[in-house]
Amino acid sequence: MPDPTAEHLNEHKYEPCMGGTRTFRRKDHLVQHLRRTHHLETLPQIDDWKVQGPPVTSRCGFCDQRLSSWEERVDHLGNHFRSGSTMDDWRGDHDFPPAIAKLVVNSLPPYHIASDSRVLVPFSATNFHHYDHLNQIKSRLGTSELNAPDHELNADGQLGSFGESVSAGSGNDMIEVLVFHLSRFARQQMDKGIIPTDEMLQQESRRLVYDCEDSWNQTIFDNPKWIAAFRRQHIDQVADSERDGMLHHLNGFSLHDDDHGPKLDNA
Structure with a gap:
């Protein structure tokens, strides 16, 4: 009018x-x-x-091609699926830009989607059974661990380059809870002078998810790419940082002998 x-x-x-x-x-x-x-x-x-959104670059996990826009991604991946590809064929992650990756919520690493879909209670952002299972897992952590202060944790960034933001202790999905707990577990072991092995991390993950340590039960920590990225961020980086701090501290002292044995003096 x-x-x-x-x-x-x-x-x-x-x-x-x-x-x-x-x-x-x-x-x-x-x-x-x-x-x-x-x-x-x-x-x-x-x-x-229509307002044009920011450019979303990414990669294809089927053929490793770089994709320059979301529209190109939709068409490209659609062609793979029409040709018979499934998520079992996917390798690697999305490689979204950090600004986009931090917005991704309620998700799994793409290479884990196929195997997760076959577990007893697959991940779901809406299914009641998934959240019932998640609540059982969180109950094994206990209130004290879920409410632990952020500075005790080492899961306040992104895990590797996956793009799934892990907020310390928010416990909104299975991945978050596992990283939250396993990062604390790794920290506690390193405080005892023990560098956690892959087997230790996998065993602890099974204990939390299934309430048993039977190796037949698989979790995301049985995925080689995931556990390698976890080690880089939550074990190797922490160990390297502490070693650098120790060397920096020792650089302030010199070692000499006297009648009572070696001493450390301020350099």
Whole structure:
């Protein structure tokens, strides 16, 4: 209507949307909003309402090709799936830019999706059985561990280059809980002078997830790529940092002998 009256505008309930710009991730959601909230029967031309998002570069885990946009990713991966590829054929991670990777929630490393889909209680962002299983696992940690202060943990960044942000102790998904607990387990072992082996990490992960240590039960810590990335971030980096700190401390002293044996003096 070229010159609508105030009464006509009120029929379309425009005031709730006047306070700022609302963003819809999907075109059909915008159309639904216009029809249900604003009672539009004839839709305006909305194609030019679209705002271009940031470029999302990534890689293909089937053929390792670099992908320069989300649209290219959708088309490229779709062709692989139509050709018969499944997530069993996927290798590596997404390689999203860090700014995009930190926004990824409720997810699994892509190379773990196929094997996880075959476990007794597969990961799901919505399925009740997954969260029931997760709550059982969290109950084994106990309140004191779940409420531990962040500085005691070593899981406050991203695990390797996977892009799945791990917030210390928030416990929102299985991966988060496992990294939360295993990082503390590794820290406690290193405080005793023990560098945790892969077998120790895998055994502790099975104990937490299945309440037993039978090697028949597999967790994400049985995935070689995952455990290698975990070791780099939560064991190797910590050990290297502590070794550098010790060398820096010792550089402030010199060693000499006297009648009572060697001594350390300030250099």
